[in-house]
Amino acid sequence: MAASASVLAMTVVTEAAAYNVQAAVRGENVKLQWNIPAQPLSDALIAWSEQSNYVVLIQDDLAAGVQSRALIGSYTSFEALERLLSPSTLTYKIRNETTLVVTPRLKPASMTLLAETSNAASMRSAQAAETVEGRDDPQQSRPRPGDGEAANEQDQVVVTGTRIKGARPTSPVVTITQEDMRLQGQNNLGEVIRALPQNFAGGQNPGVAFGAAVGSMQGNSNATGSSALNLRGLGSDATLTLLNGSRLAYDGFGQSVDVSVIPVTAIERVEILLDGASAIYGSDAVGGVANIVLKRDYEGMEFRARVGAATDGGYEQQQYTAVAGTNWSSGGFLITGDYSHNESVKAKHREYLDHILNQNLTIYPEQTQKSALFSAHQEAGANAVLRLDAFFADRSSDSTFQTSPSSLIEQERDSSIWGVTPSFEVTLPGDWSARLHGAFGRNEAELAQPSFSVATGGQLSNSLSESFNGAQAAGLEAEGPVFNLPGGESRVSIGGGWRENSFDRRVVNILTGSISSELDAEESSYYIYGEANLPLVSDDQNIPLVKRFTLNAALRYEDYDSFGSATTPKIGALWELAPGLNLKASWGRSFKVPTLFQRHLATSLTLRTAAQHGAVGAPADAQVIFFSSGGSPDLTPETAEIFTAGFVAAPEFLPDLTLEFGWFDIDYANRVERPISVFTQALSDPIFAEFVILNPTVDEQNAAFAAAGLPAGTFTFNQAGAPFDPAKAIAIIDNRFTNVSSQSVQGVDLTARYRTELRGGDLSLSVNGNWITEGTRKLTELAPVEPTAGVNFWPADFKGRLGAGWSRDGFTLNGSLNHTAGIIDRGVTPEVKRDSMTTVDLVVDYQAKLGVVGDVGFNLAVTNLFNEAPPFLAPPIPSIASFLVNYDSTNYSALGRLVSATVTKRF
Numbered sequence: 001m002a003a004s005a006s007v008l009a010m011t012v013v014t015e016a017a018a019y020n021v022q023a024a025v026r027g028e029n030v031k032l033q034w035n036i037p038a039q040p041l042s043d044a045l046i047a048w049s050e051q052s053n054y055v056v057l058i059q060d061d062l063a064a065g066v067q068s069r070a071l072i073g074s075y076t077s078f079e080a081l082e083r084l085l086s087p088s089t090l091t092y093k094i095r096n097e098t099t100l101v102v103t104p105r106l107k108p109a110s111m112t113l114l115a116e117t118s119n120a121a122s123m124r125s126a127q128a129a130e131t132v133e134g135r136d137d138p139q140q141s142r143p144r145p146g147d148g149e150a151a152n153e154q155d156q157v158v159v160t161g162t163r164i165k166g167a168r169p170t171s172p173v174v175t176i177t178q179e180d181m182r183l184q185g186q187n188n189l190g191e192v193i194r195a196l197p198q199n200f201a202g203g204q205n206p207g208v209a210f211g212a213a214v215g216s217m218q219g220n221s222n223a224t225g226s227s228a229l230n231l232r233g234l235g236s237d238a239t240l241t242l243l244n245g246s247r248l249a250y251d252g253f254g255q256s257v258d259v260s261v262i263p264v265t266a267i268e269r270v271e272i273l274l275d276g277a278s279a280i281y282g283s284d285a286v287g288g289v290a291n292i293v294l295k296r297d298y299e300g301m302e303f304r305a306r307v308g309a310a311t312d313g314g315y316e317q318q319q320y321t322a323v324a325g326t327n328w329s330s331g332g333f334l335i336t337g338d339y340s341h342n343e344s345v346k347a348k349h350r351e352y353l354d355h356i357l358n359q360n361l362t363i364y365p366e367q368t369q370k371s372a373l374f375s376a377h378q379e380a381g382a383n384a385v386l387r388l389d390a391f392f393a394d395r396s397s398d399s400t401f402q403t404s405p406s407s408l409i410e411q412e413r414d415s416s417i418w419g420v421t422p423s424f425e426v427t428l429p430g431d432w433s434a435r436l437h438g439a440f441g442r443n444e445a446e447l448a449q450p451s452f453s454v455a456t457g458g459q460l461s462n463s464l465s466e467s468f469n470g471a472q473a474a475g476l477e478a479e480g481p482v483f484n485l486p487g488g489e490s491r492v493s494i495g496g497g498w499r500e501n502s503f504d505r506r507v508v509n510i511l512t513g514s515i516s517s518e519l520d521a522e523e524s525s526y527y528i529y530g531e532a533n534l535p536l537v538s539d540d541q542n543i544p545l546v547k548r549f550t551l552n553a554a555l556r557y558e559d560y561d562s563f564g565s566a567t568t569p570k571i572g573a574l575w576e577l578a579p580g581l582n583l584k585a586s587w588g589r590s591f592k593v594p595t596l597f598q599r600h601l602a603t604s605l606t607l608r609t610a611a612q613h614g615a616v617g618a619p620a621d622a623q624v625i626f627f628s629s630g631g632s633p634d635l636t637p638e639t640a641e642i643f644t645a646g647f648v649a650a651p652e653f654l655p656d657l658t659l660e661f662g663w664f665d666i667d668y669a670n671r672v673e674r675p676i677s678v679f680t681q682a683l684s685d686p687i688f689a690e691f692v693i694l695n696p697t698v699d700e701q702n703a704a705f706a707a708a709g710l711p712a713g714t715f716t717f718n719q720a721g722a723p724f725d726p727a728k729a730i731a732i733i734d735n736r737f738t739n740v741s742s743q744s745v746q747g748v749d750l751t752a753r754y755r756t757e758l759r760g761g762d763l764s765l766s767v768n769g770n771w772i773t774e775g776t777r778k779l780t781e782l783a784p785v786e787p788t789a790g791v792n793f794w795p796a797d798f799k800g801r802l803g804a805g806w807s808r809d810g811f812t813l814n815g816s817l818n819h820t821a822g823i824i825d826r827g828v829t830p831e832v833k834r835d836s837m838t839t840v841d842l843v844v845d846y847q848a849k850l851g852v853v854g855d856v857g858f859n860l861a862v863t864n865l866f867n868e869a870p871p872f873l874a875p876p877i878p879s880i881a882s883f884l885v886n887y888d889s890t891n892y893s894a895l896g897r898l899v900s901a902t903v904t905k906r907f
Contacts (some may be wrong), residue, residue: 412558
């Protein structure tokens, strides 16, 4: 402790031994009634010290200018201290049974990485990445202070990946705090997830330009203007996204979730589990799980204004945000509103797109979003609390693109999304707790696509696609101890519930008023699950090379009214080999139910010639009955087997260094696809043989018409140029959705964090890298194995981020080096490895109290400081070169250098 440290308060203890015995009880278990008003932190700490009977040591300059929030209610001493410190960048450490030391939080400010802090509450939110994980220090060797907060706040999802209070997940968890977002210059969750190395920007994201090939088992597109997580590149429908542990309504016609609807100012942190977790959460948790955790007990008011633009033109931004909250002795609420708008980026704004004839084509859409969120909690007696989270977002998005040299599409997207998640949580005898919760949500999207002639400007068509996703769920869970094991207290979580999803879709021809496609479907399921945390060995047993050893096991059973049941297990182990060295491993199965779109899409039956499908030696007038699209009610779940293993090292000789390494292996089977990837080879390539009926009988032909709901001999489309003749039909080709493909991904993650003091401030260094060592898929059983790692429109095989930040007295200078490896361009023969892309981001941030101005913040962010352009692909074939971009928009951004400035005022 520096010589300038002050003793804020001292209580004389006459019976030291008795004091020591009671210290842990007094700080961790005994609840006291607190009424400390918002005031300078130093004064608040004095008031806390006088009531808690702890001595607090703090350097004089650490508390200067720091304001604490009000503390009202019943909390343990450590819970109360955590709340007082939470608005600041300070935390505390236990020196001994009578003394606490307040210090700067040991958390890197420069990277989106695993959270690093010695604060007990934050350790519960990121225990998989504790900077002191397994370290033999006073705070680790005694019961963790603050665990009472989990009981008080009734948080069932203590850490994403487990439902057991105090359990440390055996899978890697990335934690991104709101401070991390601010110090990266990120203003919405879409920007946050696209910067995460483990996430692939393909799938559903606004920066994906038309022409990006289908990848990750789902079209790379910008259907609704939303932003969806796509962990490991398995598809945004294979990553589960939660809000405070509750599911959200799906977006568009897939099963992805739009994260950008939640205002950043309402978020405390985002926890991302990099492992399958269907045993805990059910369907969709294949690539991983993201849990958006909202702020609790927010006190005060904040206004924020942001402006920005791309220096090469386009993407002019403005954003205005307000957040307010208050607390009383038994509850509190938070409300936030956000308005954001960005102009489009057009081909004319980027000189490397001068090959595009129409320079007004859009490469990033114009977008406007208005969103609001409300979160509240209220105690109901001494042992229960009611909670309610609700949000609403309205977004419009416009872009112009071409699908052929002759037609131009002016696309307009409008979305309306809302969700409500109430819960009732109660503390039960014997350290048990229970939670009754519900979730209701709706995602409505309209997509208008009028097309015009490039030559004349006349309107060719006008279609309106409307998608309505509904979600509702209810569940009951209980958690608590069951028996003691040699390593400590075993705890279990058990529960069950019900969930229903609905999907309505309609495609209307605006010019004629006719409905070309209509879908109305719903699906419900019931589930039960159990999870157990079993501490088998503790340090007290003095077993060589085994300081701690814990097993975690979970099993979930779900029954769907569509396809039947699914049972998914998971087991993990955490082995603390020595102080500061932890080994982790997990194995489990996950699944994803087919989307309602895949199951119920209306069947289109097309009459075509055999020559159009590559028939050799067939008569010139031979015909083919072709299922050109359609769903299948017989689809079964996609299934995955997932292994992870790794270690976390926090060596005692380098107390501010944490190193984490993880390996993952995902085998994903029964993926739902349209199996005919090349229509012109359906009758010539043997890999499609299982989807072809040659020389069909009249009964087989009639069965095809019946499956499409059409009278015998009629078709949705006739592209044969002649009437149907049953005698000339030489094949039936089935390209409806089916469980046909398989995919595998293996790779490693490496993160490192280090903090030290430099010139009176804190210097933090961090690294986060994701290597996909192997990624493959087989479209059909007979198809060849195709690479899906490091090739265009699939994830690059390496994505990494190196950060450095220096902060002092509210000032932070933060820099990041971002690298995405080059991809193999499969559009040329022979294939060519394209260049990589490396960018530098710089953020200058200052948060302070300035005289009469009060509590303010200033943030200047420059993304892609040196204005790097994306690596270029081979020119497209001449027939489409005039309107397609010449870069991989799923891996690289064309926004270029972005400059933004943010001003914040707090009250």
